[in-house]
Amino acid sequence: MNILEQYTLGDMLLSYVADPQGRVGMQLIPAERAGDVLEKEWAAEPLVQLHAHGDQLPNGYGNGHTLATTPATDRMKPEARCTEGDAIITRLTDGAGRTVYHKVRWHEGTRALRVSTVFENTGSTPVVLDLLSSLNLGSITPFTEGDASGALRVHRARSAWSAEGRLQTDTVEHLHLERSWTGHALRVEKFGQLGSMPVRGWFPFAAVEDTHAGVCWAMQLACPSSWQMELRRRDDGLCMMASLSDEDYGHWCKTILPGERFETPEAYLTVCSGGVDAASQRLLSLHRENWVGREKELPVLFNEYCTTWGDPCHANMVHIADTLKGKGIDYLVMDAGWYARDGIGWSDAGGDWIPNETTLFPEGIKATADYIKAAGMKPGIWFEAETCAGASDTFHREELLLKRGGRVIDTANRRFLDLRKEEVHAHLEERVISLLNRAGFRYVKIDYNCCIGMGCDDPDSLGEGLRQNMQGALRFFRRMREAVPGLAIENCSSGGHRLEPSLMAVSDMASFSDAHECPEIPIIAANLHRLILPGQSQIWAVLRASDSLRRLNYSLVNTFLGVLCLSGDVDGLSPAHWAKVEEGIAFFKAVRHIIRDGESAFHGKVSEAWRKPEGWQAVCRSLGCETLSVIHTFGGEHPGQVRLPVKGKRILRVMCSEDNAVHLEDGELVVELKAPFEAVAVLTGE
Template identity: 30%
Template sequence: MMPTFEWGNEALTLSFEWTDGETASVAALRANGVDVRFGHRLPLTEILATGTGHWLANDRLAHTDIGRALRYVSHAATHDAHGDHLDVTLADTALGLTATVHYDLPAGTPMFRTSVTVANVGDPATPDAPALGGDGAIVLESVTSWVSAFGAPAGKAADCDAWTLLEGEHEWLGEGRWHATPTRDLFPRLNQQMTGHNPRSEHAVVNTGTWSTGKHTPLALLDSRELGLTWLFQIEHNAAWRWEVARDTEDGYIALSGPTNVDHAWAKRLAPGESFTTVPASVTVAADSDAATAAVTAYRRAMRIEKADNARPRVIFNDYMNTINGDPTTEKLLPLVKGAAEVGAEIFCIDAGWYDDTGDWWPSVGEWMPSRKRFPNGITEVIDAIRDAGMIAGLWLEPEVIGVKSPMAVKLPESAFFHRHGRRVVEQERYLLDLRDPAARKHLDDTVDRLVNDYGVGYFKFDYNVSPDAGTDTDADGAGDGLLGHNRAYGAWVEGLHARHPELIIENCSSGGMRMDFAQTSRFQVQSTSDQQDFRLYPTIAAAAPMLMTPEQAGNWAYPNANDDPEAFAFNLNTTFLGRFFLSGYVNRMSDAQRAMITQAVDAYKREVQPVIGGSVPFWPLGLPQWDDDVVALGLRVPAGGADAAASGDATASTGAAACGDATVDVDAPARKAFVTVWARDGKGGDVTLKLPEFAGAEAGSAAGTAGAAVTVEPLFPVPSAELPAWPERWNAADNTLTVTLPAGVYAARTFAVTAQ
């Protein structure tokens, strides 16, 4: 009988099998009410090392000689307050290598994390093996964190052509452009079985440098309506990564990896006794994309750094976007501070330029001493005004760089900077700090501690506007190895800030949304989604943002302008409404009516959204938006327990994922409430039908909330008026949809509260 064991909990279970003649593999995965079986078996990890290769010539992550040679040694399961953990140890005894595959499953959350530790244990059976140098070293060139076939439900046959790949494209100012491609269009039918070999090509998505979402997303979905399955997978790394999907003769497969030699100039030399651990990846499988998205949302909440601001995200005002634009002064800021406080902001962040005396803030970053020219009485005059107004004071920092004109460019030792071939790496008038270096970390620790302790700063916006290409080759086995070490050191540095300053709130911004991976979002309470300055283009970015973060993290800019007409003004404010309320604009120059509209929006957000968003689950009633769609929509499902459940973490999501932390999965729990924002973008108007299947079987009530009605639909923002008329809507109980009539030829938006009685 084939050796086998199961591991997991009530939310997710993995089944493992192996034989003496074959490598161990995952035989089944059960989660979210689905049971996936893998007839086509792949190793638990694939490893490429110099002197080894593929057993079938190709440039894939899969089909490696070492992967096929690995044999089961042992496994050990543990349980603690964070969830369940499993280590499966494999060995290539001929090479003297072990690979321990780590699995982490948060309590009650149907998604798991996996990584691999490769160790050179020495004493190979063949000491003259090509993979070993004269000193017995093994040089790794790629190691997968996860690899598996697509699989199929129990009782059904695998079919590589039955799937659609959903992946995201990014660009500065153009984040969140998702598109779907059938696998039959990715992988041609080749009749390769006649040759006795698998195909050799793959659909590989690769990120280089440190803008981890600068072009592509490290998260994707594979969806099959024919099989009733959806995979969602992500690589949790803030720099170089690669994922691929491809066809084998028997099925398709998924492979997830951090940096590789072929893509990122990465290699890692392991002398006997040394080891290397991959960057993490995480995986879930569900019946459909809604349930998979709910699972990853719950996973993000379970695996992030816990901070008080996560549950009830404070309203932020930032002076930059379409406002001061990096030229702050006391004279400009004090009126904005007063105006922001009056409309209900809870955090006020002074953005770029506050440290600069030259008038050219870009190349002068790095010393982080307040400008005396911009603040003649000291920056504390403004910070005190912020705090006296009842708000938390914030500052912009770009910690990972030093401007070429900054005093720190000569004060810090050479070891503090990225180098390649003996020269400092420079990009757009910035040097890059290497946070593996103690002097670099001390400079940043001293900076943050000084600003927190001496100035009372409670919020930082961490920006990152350049990328170092391959990385640094100082004290590394290559530029890619140095880059990986730096990025891991950066994550540890951020964790240290949270440990020293428990109340500190930190925003992750990288030229807007160029670094929205989970390695980043798990360590920050706020995530900037874009630098897009055109309010007409932002809804697509805002609506897609919860694919990569929790809704309460999504900092979508609202920057209303005094010259806007009422509809454009409200459109702007709705863009931030179902995320972290993120406000800019010259509130001090606006009319009383305009300030009243901002106050109305902030009040409605604080009253309705803020208490429950930390337990909500995103959904897309029109599907994920396309960049040029005339109509865009985003929804949030509120947990059945409402505000109290969201705040306590005890609620469950309606589509099969826990709302927070240790909550248990409840696939059948009905949603009691949902918020939906609809943006009309200069289209033809008319009726649009929004899908809300969670309200199945409910009858329609009046928009005013007739007593006893099964479903009521109420405008949440803006409140209807002569200038902002209500949009006609009706609930359709027969197909669980909400039909809304939109105006034509105008940029307008509305947020609705849909409630099941």
């Protein structure tokens, strides 16, 4: 392949390449490895994959697996390339009314690229798109000969309720992505998610590692609706693609009228010398750039859900506030149930968002918020604002609700607001935003506990209806921040079903999981260090009067993998319990700058079983000359001591429950492990 242009982007080298057939693609490598690139016979993977109604479908046994690799894509030829600000823009056209702008954005200080595509209809007739890639990268791998047999590993992140972020690693051969003997057959591994919970089954993340060369490519997609990723191969080169779900997979197509444009969600892309752990930390440099709270000190929170279990009445909130006063808590958050009616619980009553000021808050909910403020904390409140439950009036206001096939989408006690409608945003302004301002709440937890599914009625397609609705959800998040001064927003979806970049960008933090009292909390929290910023990952330590000090220490140290949120018993804790809680809060405050701004390295050996975990793990998060090391043991066997590479020459702080011996030796932290399900946190520095 011929190199057309090259750009050095930090420590990455981006090359635009062309093959003899005129296809133009891009190659991304670590700049330091430019001298190691091999000459190989492979086709350029086009910058953009697209398909529209009426176009020919893929051959090579690909039809039904993918809408990529068709003549419509091959007809898109580059006309010009230019730079505008931090963007490299390539214009492509087929000469028959289809124009595409391929954008690569990068600026100093980030270690990943933002890649997106704009389609413009420059013809005289409508075009019905049913595939438009955000990112399409080929030439993997240019460092190992031939088809790199045995060298390539594919890393993905699985997710399920209370089991978010499991790293799954497969060989290319195991995924059946070996090239065919003729190079005719198209190999495709396609995965994604359908609906309004974008992290359900999989995270929108994938990485390919050349283990022989020690190079890893990684991508993420910022998409709150249905999405897909493809790994494809026809010759020696493997391709990675990220996009909105196409029509085959996600019921998405969209009509682009003459003169109209459509832009894809952004994909994030990086490459580095190293493995998936290093590559994932690089992608998070873009999350940090997006994060509205990147300059704020990480708070300490208390959420009362595991205290009252859905009964946050005035009397309960006053008692909790009195108990927590002076203990260093920044936010006291009132969770579900403040709107419940007599005989109708929190799960059935949501949707109207009218406080029960008859029995739960006889002095008005503002009086409760004011009491929390007087106790030295900022008040927070929970909503499931985009849905309504069966006992609400909103449940029956069908003009406000999403439909499919003309019928309201109903998941047996949840219906969904149509966030494409102005009257719905007016409803949310009145019931949510007005209440936040009127009562003085400065923290809002937006939960989301069911999924729309493949889509909703729309003139174009069910998938396009879903896409527009979820753009409406992003609009609502932005409106809350605009309308409520100083508001902090928590993104929750039965825990972690919405931990994707676009929703994280409009949130201060997110609920990492619903695994509130489970032994696998630190395993989930550690895995999420590859996918979201720990400074946005709110982790609960649920306090129980029955806890041993080892168990309480375990729960508190878990939170050092993210943002500390307490819940649980405020009555019955012994003085020793409270001393441990106060130690945990003080430790968190001493290391929260590292949690917010550091980078993570992973150590240990954990069993495949998370519910009954065995083994041990450590996450070492470093910033400058300091390292926060968070070590956990589980069941089964574990070593008597572990050695961890860390920064710093002194041990500055230790938190443990078993009087574990800890020392530094030759640049390594040596930690004694003494018991199952124990936790040790160590801060080292100068």
